[in-house]
Each structure stands twice: as structure tokens, then as C-alpha cells.
Amino acid sequence: MHSSNAASGLPAVHDSLVHDNVAMLDQGCRLVESIEAEHFTRRSHLTLGASIGGHLRHNLDHYAGFLRGIAVGRVDYDDRAREEGVETIPERALAAMREMRDALLRIDAMSLEREIDVRMDTGESECRPWTRSTGRRELQFLLSHTVHHYALVAMICRIEGVELERDFGVAPSTIKHRKVRAPSPVANGEHDGERTCAR
Template sequence: MTPLSPVHVAVHANLAVIRQGIGLLAELGEARFTARIPICYNASVGGHLRHIVEHYQCFLRGLGEGGIDYEDRARDPLIEGSPGYASAIMEEISHRLTVLAATLPNRGLQIGAGTAEGLMTDTSVLRELEFLLSHTIHHYAIVAVMARVQGCEPEATFGVAPSTIKFQQTQNVCAR
């Protein structure tokens, strides 16, 4: 058996967290998805999911263009207003990543550096996949709190970093 490339492993880690998000969307319903939570900076689960989705869209677009600009997001209100639409977009991203998984090389890319106009720096496919994973899990942790505040309990590993889960398993500690 051929060992998996680091990019392949990173794509599959991202696919796993995207699937977690799709699963949560099926349980939340529109009211909890769009509700503004005052103790969470008056944000909504939908707003966080839109933010996550648009980062993946920027990454996928950037693969074709050779450069990624995470600031150049559409900020599509339909993604944060409709859990069904958000789920469909996440399914599309999942499909695109699945198609890329086996053949995507760890090649160099350019990335926009913050808000400095025209300033680019070097990065790689693997680095950006690791960023997307970390970024998604970070937002999922906030989403998990928002869901719980509204009486919806996400799965135990939702919003928990894979390295934390592995550590907890070695310590015989519950995920929560």
C-alpha cells in the first residue's frame, strides 16, 4: 500500500470537519442557525458557517489562480440565512476537495498578506490546508457554544482539535 501524502491526509482531515458541520446543520434548524446570540458578540451560527465556507471557497479559487486572498470573500447573506443552502455549499466544497484529494500536490502558492494592498507572501497547499483545518475548528468551538446555549448538543468532538482528541485519548480523559 502506498503511503498517503501529507496533502492527502490534510484534505481528509478537512473533509472530516466539513462533514461535522453538515451534520450539525441538519440538527440545528433555521431558527437556531440564524439566531443572534448576545453573549457571543451578537453573532449567529450562520455567520460563523458563512465565514468558514468562504475561506474554503477562497482556497479552492486560489488553487486555480495560484494565489489566495482570504479577504476577497463574497460575504453571501444567503449562506448565513439558510442552513439548507449552507449545507449544499459545504457539500459542494466537500466534493471538490474529494476530487482533489488523491492528486493535489504540495506546490507553492502566493497569499495576500493581511489588508496590505498588493502585498503577497509565499505559502503552500499543505500550509493552507492546515490553516483551514485550524480555522474551521476554532470557529466550530464558538459554534458549539452557540448551539448549546440554544439547547442543541453537538457531537463530543465538534470544535475540538484532532491533537487535543489524541492527547485526551492517551490520558483516558473524556472529550469534555
């Protein structure tokens, strides 16, 4: 469990999927804390007009949809706020990511096992049927979705000359594979620098 939980009064949720998603949000926090506002908001034709803030806001909209829907058994990923302030004001993005990570850590583990209805826009068709899923399966989707957008954020950062932590935008399975193959950083006197969102 992350060390900040005790200080914030959050319950311990012993679920790897929850913590993997929390780790992704923490990674986003560290990025926003480390870059200038101009890098957060800048759009470029090289990135099809996308910005770092835009990708992070998109991810947060999906987490918000999940958290809102898991309580009632229906998650609609197209019911999004698309709040401009979250993608243009770094402090707003940080606050939203901290709110999402804390909400994830409050989830009742049993609710992840229940069946829920999920829908999202999948193309040009106006038909958006509900599909059966579970909270746990949707956490898998959110993790994959976040990694995908972080990889795009990493591309923007490289274009902008922004330095990233080594594993930003890398799938957890890839990180684990690297750790199995590589010597332990602790043995080499190194640290991975991982920490939670600063509060």
C-alpha cells in the first residue's frame, strides 16, 4: 500500500488492479509536477493538435465515468465532462488525479466482482448497446487505456524535449518483464524514484 494512505485516512484495498491504476495516476501526477505549464498545454501539428493536458483530461474522464457508474451498476464512458480547465490548468489536473486515486482506493473490493453494464461509442453507428462486464474487467480496460495515452504523452514530451521517468507510458507487464531480466537497481545502488502524488 502507498505510504500516503495512512496520512489521508484511506482504507487499505489489497487489489493489484486497483493499485496498478493508482500507480498510473501517481505517474501522471509526477509528470505534471515536473513540467512547465507551457508544455502541459502546447498543441502541435506534429501531435495532431493534441496536448499533454488533453490526453490526461481524457483519461480522467474515463476514470470518473467508471467511478460514477460502478456505484449504480452502469458505466457510460461517453458521459464525460470534458472539462477544459483540467486540460489547460496543471493544478486542476493534479487535483483531479489525486481525487481519482483516492476514490479508487475507497472502492469496496467486493463491488469489483459484480456484473455491470458498460457502453461506449465504437464508431459511426448511433447504436450504443450495453455490454455485460465486471468492475475488475473495467479496471483492466482503464489500465490499458491509460498506458496507451501515456505512450502518446511520452511522444509529445520527446518532441518538446521534456525529460521523462524511465517507465512512463510503459505497460506494467513490460516493466515486470524488464525487472525479471535486469539486475536489481537496489543492488546497483540505484532507486526507481517512485512516489505517490504529493499532497
